Amino acid sequence: MTEQFNLPNQKDKFTINYEEALNPSQREAVTSLDGPMLVIAGAGSGKTRTLTYRVARLVEKGISPAKILLLTFTRKASSEMLNRAAKLLDSRCERVSGGTFHSFSNSMLRKHASILGFDNKYTILDRVDAESLVGMLRKELEPGSKHRSFPRKRTLANIFGRAVNKVIPIEDVIYNDYPHFQPYLEDILNLSVEYKKRKVIHKFFDYDDLLVYFHLLLKNHADIRDKISSSYKYIMVDEYQDTNQIQAGILYSLTSKNKNVMVVGDDSQSIYAFRGANFKNIIDFPRLFPETKIISLEENYRSVQPILDLTNVIIDRAAEKFSKKLFTRKTGGVKPVLANAQSENGQSMFVVDKIQDLNASGVPLNRIAVLFRAGFHSFDLELELARERLPFIKVGGFKFTESAHIKDVLAHLKVIANPHDRISWYRILLLLEKVGPKTAQNIYEAIDKEKSGYAGILTIELKSGISRRLSRLKQLFSNIDFGPLSVSEMGEIILHYYLPVLRDRYDDHPKRARDLEQLLTIMQRYNSLEQFLTDMTLEPPNTSMDGTFAETSPDNNRLVLSTIHSAKGLEWHTVFIIWALDGRFPSMHALNNEEDLEEELRLMYVAATRAQNNLFFTYPNNVYDRGSGMIFSMPSRFIDMIPDDILEKYYVD
DNA sequence: TCACGGAATATTTTT
DNA sequence: TATTCCGTGA
Numbered sequence: 001m002t003e004q005f006n007l008p009n010q011k012d013k014f015t016i017n018y019e020e021a022l023n024p025s026q027r028e029a030v031t032s033l034d035g036p037m038l039v040i041a042g043a044g045s046g047k048t049r050t051l052t053y054r055v056a057r058l059v060e061k062g063i064s065p066a067k068i069l070l071l072t073f074t075r076k077a078s079s080e081m082l083n084r085a086a087k088l089l090d091s092r093c094e095r096v097s098g099g100t101f102h103s104f105s106n107s108m109l110r111k112h113a114s115i116l117g118f119d120n121k122y123t124i125l126d127r128v129d130a131e132s133l134v135g136m137l138r139k140e141l142e143p144g145s146k147h148r149s150f151p152r153k154r155t156l157a158n159i160f161g162r163a164v165n166k167v168i169p170i171e172d173v174i175y176n177d178y179p180h181f182q183p184y185l186e187d188i189l190n191l192s193v194e195y196k197k198r199k200v201i202h203k204f205f206d207y208d209d210l211l212v213y214f215h216l217l218l219k220n221h222a223d224i225r226d227k228i229s230s231s232y233k234y235i236m237v238d239e240y241q242d243t244n245q246i247q248a249g250i251l252y253s254l255t256s257k258n259k260n261v262m263v264v265g266d267d268s269q270s271i272y273a274f275r276g277a278n279f280k281n282i283i284d285f286p287r288l289f290p291e292t293k294i295i296s297l298e299e300n301y302r303s304v305q306p307i308l309d310l311t312n313v314i315i316d317r318a319a320e321k322f323s324k325k326l327f328t329r330k331t332g333g334v335k336p337v338l339a340n341a342q343s344e345n346g347q348s349m350f351v352v353d354k355i356q357d358l359n360a361s362g363v364p365l366n367r368i369a370v371l372f373r374a375g376f377h378s379f380d381l382e383l384e385l386a387r388e389r390l391p392f393i394k395v396g397g398f399k400f401t402e403s404a405h406i407k408d409v410l411a412h413l414k415v416i417a418n419p420h421d422r423i424s425w426y427r428i429l430l431l432l433e434k435v436g437p438k439t440a441q442n443i444y445e446a447i448d449k450e451k452s453g454y455a456g457i458l459t460i461e462l463k464s465g466i467s468r469r470l471s472r473l474k475q476l477f478s479n480i481d482f483g484p485l486s487v488s489e490m491g492e493i494i495l496h497y498y499l500p501v502l503r504d505r506y507d508d509h510p511k512r513a514r515d516l517e518q519l520l521t522i523m524q525r526y527n528s529l530e531q532f533l534t535d536m537t538l539e540p541p542n543t544s545m546d547g548t549f550a551e552t553s554p555d556n557n558r559l560v561l562s563t564i565h566s567a568k569g570l571e572w573h574t575v576f577i578i579w580a581l582d583g584r585f586p587s588m589h590a591l592n593n594e595e596d597l598e599e600e601l602r603l604m605y606v607a608a609t610r611a612q613n614n615l616f617f618t619y620p621n622n623v624y625d626r627g628s629g630m631i632f633s634m635p636s637r638f639i640d641m642i643p644d645d646i647l648e649k650y651y652v653d
Numbered sequence: 654t655c656a657c658g659g660a661a662t663a664t665t666t667t668t
Numbered sequence: 669t670a671t672t673c674c675g676t677g678a
Contacts, residue, residue: 073667073668100668101668152663152672207667208668210668271666272667272668274666275668374665375665376669377665396666399667433655434654436654436655436656436657438654564667565666565667586665588664603666626663628670
């Protein structure tokens with residue numbers, strides 16, 4: 001009855017050779033299927049591999065794919081894993097239920113919204129929409145908001161969101177994070193109440209609501225909770241360190257009927273605390289699930305030893321660490337480099353130079369990435385890359401779906417799906433000449449009174465002056481109302497209406513028009529308008545489309561520019577981390593707060609652990625900071641004072 | 654009531 | 669530097 005004796009049998013039973021493909025810890029995580037399990041997966045330790053094989057294993061054992069739930073951080077992550085599992089085994093794996101907490105919550109709420117007293121034809125507000133709504137309310141608020149220092153709509157939305165995600169009162173958020181707004185506490189509280197009310201009136205759910213209301217549904221309706229729970233026999237959660245308290249609560253409820261739940265994460269890679277994520281969820285997990293089996297993956301398959309030596313030093317500087325030391329069997333490799341440039345442009349030139357060298361010596365461009373703290377940090381580099389005709393793709397930062405022209409077009413579709421969507425109506429109406437907030441409000445109220453959905457715009461009575469201005473818009477909606485149209489047919493009609501508006505409003509309309517063509521292509525993949533709008537909000541295309549080289553490059557062999565947040569989970573042959581400058585990374589704003597500083601450190605750790613073979617840090621000298629009036633010239637404290645035998649120093653220019 | 658211009662303000666990361 | 673906000677003239 002030894003293991004070896006059983007091996008031939010096992011091999012006959014499973015088409016996949018798990019013994020060969022996985023190391024002992026991974027294998028254990030993959031093959032022990034029942035009961036709660038916590039997998040602590042160090043950077044590059046084969047976490048994705050483990051999850052992929054586990055999905056395949058479950059399916060191979062005959063578990064129905066629909067009864068398996070894989071919750072991930074992005075939609076892309078789950079579809080990639082399922083695709084890989086399908087390649088290992090067969091296409092059944094693609095039918096596994098997968099998605100983000102937000103998208104899963106959304107699909108459940110669409111089914112069960114009525115139990116909470118909501119209509120399921122709600123609109124999901126993205127960040128910009130939520131801010132617009134807050135902005136409207138802010139204007140309506142009489143006494144408070146006329147003070148100069150009253151918080152902006154964006155700040156207000158942040159405050160509300162933080163309170164929800166951390167499950168603390170708004171008072172605490174103000175007290176801890178925004179003490180300078182304490183004089184306005186009462187107004188802010190009133191605004192938050194009003195915000196909540198308006199969301200209900202206009203059938204809006206913001207990102208947080210999806211989690212909050214789904215959690216509420218599970219908590220208050222045991223029958224539904226048990227039904228959902230028993231429909232998912234096996235649950236896996238990726239990136240557990242970046243879940244927040246509500247998500248942990250949702251997960252707990254989902255296991256009411258069985259405890260076959262595996263969470264995977266790495267406390268050292270928790271980088272979403274700003275959004276309410278709490279890596280302590282990892283520590284709490286075994287307490288929540290008493291029989292938890294804990295497995296650590298510590299063998300690193302990604303990086304060469306010199307890189308690991310450095311990343312171990314970085315994470316050792318964390319105050320709160322659950323010590324684990326990664327090791328690798330990869331031999332050789334060169335020391336990471338810290339390069340000091342005289343200026344920002346010097347930094348860009350250095351990076352471009354090195355990339356050209358590497359590329360000449362056979363490293364493909366798509367195996368190289370440049371990572372940075374914030375989207376705008378790459379502006380200078382982008383110019384330099386364009387000059388050298390190096391094709392690149394930029395990930396993270398501003399989003400395709402957040403640009404004004406895309407939102408304009410989407411607004412026309414959103415009022416069809418949800419005629420109560422006041423934000424979209426305003427957006428549509430304000431595009432018209434001579435229509436401002438006041439007129440928009442009048443028209444909106446008139447449409448709302450008609451109670452005939454978006455078609456209300458066709459029958460409303462208005463002063464003739466306004467009515468004439470509306471005629472083209474009315475024509476648009478009557479065309480749409482004429483018959484059942486596919487999503488892309490609606491898109492085409494709207495585009496026909498909108499393109500003249502676009503030409504009027506933007507100097508760079510040709511470029512924007514191309515984006516809209518792109519949008520039309522995406523629409524063709526959908527036959528449900530709701531689904532299209534949901535995906536545009538919950539799983540928008542991640543890459544910013546503006547790069548001139550983005551579309552023109554024939555193959556996919558492009559250099560990757562990415563924010564560190566968007567680089568999570570990925571790896572490259574060579575990684576450049578630019579702006580490793582104290583004051584920028586960590587940013588000035590994090591210096592006063594121990595927790596923020598720790599998060600910045602982990603962010604640096606995440607960035608550095610993306611590298612397989614080569615790792616470069618760069619920072620420019622004499623950078624003037626407008627905010628503080630200071631001059632930055634020191635390397636990031638996270639990589640400063642590291643001996644030369646671990647981190648080599650260069651001076652360029 | 655709208656459009657425009659000047660002044661004030663400001664962090665960044667994403668679902 | 670870019671956005672947002674407010675006052676002013678039409």
